[in-house]
Amino acid sequence: MSGETVLTEVKGGVGTLTLNRPEVRNALNPTMIHEIDAALRAFDLDPEARVVLIRGAGDRAFCAGADLKTVLGHASALEVREHFGGIATILEVMARMRKPIIAQVHGYALAGGCGLAAGCDLVVASEDAVFGLPEIKIGLLPLIVMAPILRSIGRKRGLLMVLSGEQITARDAWEMGLVSVLVLRELLETKARELAEKLAGYSPLALALAKEGFATIQDMEYGKSLHYLRELSAVVALSDDAKEGIGAFFEKRPPRWTGR
Secondary structure, three states, X not given: OOOOOEEXXXXXXXXXXXXXXXXXXXXXXXHHHHHHXXXXXXXXXXXXXXXXXXXXXXXXXXXXXXXXXXXXXXXXXXXHHHHHHHHHHHHHHHHHOOOOEEEEEOEEEEOHHHHHHHHOOEEEEEOOOXXXXXXXXXOOOOHHHHHHHHHHHOHHHHHHHHHXXXXXXXXXXXXXXXXXXXXXXXXXXXXXXXXXHHHHOOOHHHHHHHHHHHHHHHHOOHHHHHHHHHHHHHHHHOOHHHHHHHHHHHHOOOOOOOOO
């Protein structure tokens, strides 16, 4: 389901979503926000897309954040609220999706683009990538994207990004925990694709429950989290995919996953 501002394809178990406004560093306008939302929902329903990879078109950026010309063009506070509400909706959809989402980041990942990357489950970034929350420099604040960013890197470093508005290097982002894998620019596409295809080769059920379990225990008291994870472990162990995986291991053959 490709659209005016995004391109999509499914190949090898990987659903790829390409932000396709390279002339404005893939800035988020209302059309793109709507099309990202629709594409993610479509991938979540597509059994052929077991992992989702989000990337930016062009050489300059993953995503430079909100299209400021669009923001200025809104006629009312309600329209502005709806614009930023769309970004919040995307982040909610990403969190609820049962499939792992990988951000393939090169160039600039700023403001809402930084938040979009942080909202993904994993981030593969090239060494030339630049992250930042520059909103405060123009009298705005990255309030929506603070939610995924602070969950990725913690309060002290996250608040510094918010209050200073300064950009950080990909290596700094990796050391802070915002980036999962750091690679040379020329290897970015290959390594991101390899990781996506590797995950796509695992049990869809196991991937979904791993993502659900990881998210659920974030705000749980320690003892309650152990109790919850014990119950989830039983669900996984009793699944058809677990039985198939164990059988395939002993029979020395590739498993045939059903997602059940």
